[in-house]
Amino acid sequence: MENVSNKFKLNSAMRKQAVRPKTGFWLVVLGAALWGADPLFRIILLREQITPTQIVLLEHIIIALFVAPMLWKHRSELKGLKLRHIGALLFLSWGGSAIATILFTLGLTHGNLNAVLLLQKLQPIFAILMARVLLKEKLPKKFGWLLIMALAGTYLLTFGFSFPFGHVNDFVKVGSLLSLGAAALWGGSTVMGRLMVGKMEYETVTSLRFILALPLLIVITINQGDPWHVPSGAGTFAAVTINLLGQALLPGLFSLMVYYKGLTTTKASVATLAELSFPMVGVLINWIAFHELVKFHQICGFVLIWAVLFIISRRSAKEA
Template sequence: MQTINQAVTYRPARIKSGFWLVVLGAALWGVDPLFRKLLLDYLTSSQIVLLEHILLFLFAAPVLWVHRSELRGLKWQHVGALLFLSWGGSALATLLFTEALASGNANAVVLLQKLQPLFAIILARVILRESLPKHFSFLFPIALIGTYLLTFGWNIPFGHVNEFIQIGSLLSLGAAALWGGSTVMGRLMLGKMEYGTVTSLRFILALPLLFVITAFEGSAWHFPSEGGPIAAIVINIIFQAALPGLLSLLLYYKGLSNTKASIATLAELSFPMVGVIINWAVFQEVVTLAQCLGFILIWTTLFMISRQNQTQ
């Protein structure tokens, strides 16, 4: 009886920590543009993503070797999920987002990423048969309003439709769909493998596709002749691969292992909060009242879902 009581006592804390690991992992994605924008001055989108995945391969290969026994008994649905995660969520989505930053309206690119929960929730219901969180129809619009305020403030950006119907916006929308679907596919695979194995396969399986895309693109590799810019490029690639790449996904999949995909996808809305902090700390942009309100709305939603998640 004591053992059962202990399990009941500690189960909520475990679920709560999983939810907040998803929040932290997603928040690390918010630092990605800091590194990616500098690299776009010297390299193409496919070259950046390829170099990033080569570094991630060096981290991932030893992990996969240790856990290679988990590859036994994979079914076709698991192979399909892994290919979606690696080719779609890791390779193509990152390419689309990088290219969107280079060619699209930055506000539109950020806003369209908030459509990720819609894609994830639809797929979670269809593939995983997950039920929606309690009061979801009320909490979800609040979170979206918060992300809108963080992105645009009190402004109404839809006066110029052509700013949204352009290549950058379409690329960003494609990235949102792929990343939203990856949330569901990752949750599916975590019923079969450890989170470290899923993360490793996500990076490793993406490499062949990225080599083909980069070769087909045929762009020359333009590295600066001065030592300073070269060092900056190397440092940016390393940090980009380590923080928003490897560490974020390890935290994310660890938390996702005991968090429903429909709940995890709302936890990913921690990304805009990080964006506001970076804009203030790095680019000296003043945080407006609208952004503060958006921050409060998002984190109120996250807190309510976290509390709700403890009782499941």
């Protein structure tokens, strides 16, 4: 009878372990989907003459107040950190949380909103390249051809079916370049996040991501010297405050908590497909809130990039 009980417990534990990756996948989907709501808050704040750097700084101050007790609770995990862990945390906070968010916010002020959002699907490509350089992971088979396909999709998202060989401003689209910079930094942050989630609890990684970014953001904001525009009317001030809180807590803190929790049990190749919820929700919100319709060349570009990610995911799953 005892053997039957032990077998039942073992089978129950195995079923729970089998369910966890599925749960992790949907947590990644939810976390990435919440990022899609980010432009809704940022664009409203930008209209109130708050600069991108000021928005990101205020966002991090609000989040830091919420995560500071969490970091204090897990402070014992800071012991024994090696230089590579410190470097990964600085990349996560300075690159992925501070600079990338500033670039993304700036990108929203230049060019097509949907292009800025959809270009974020290049993040996994940057993540794969950085994993190859830093973690010595093997590149997927025929990655060169897949990279060309992804670049073709990027071209369609940025320029459409035209040939931008006229004026330099037609060739270099500021919004797209800023979005690509953010995608590169966020793609690298995925690699660093996977490294740190294996070392620390996901709550600690999330806390350090925002708190360590604060000194850099303060220096950048002071160096820029832009004046602070405080809304004069009570209604406007309340609207700005609500938007700041909503942006910081929903697509900011809560989304990353959910995302990192899901990432602990989800393979990077599977998480890549789960993150497709980010641009899709963002484009949907742009359509509903800002009447920004998706153009045919953007759909074509997105399909090309999605196809590349799908092929990479399938090959990674077979090699696992």
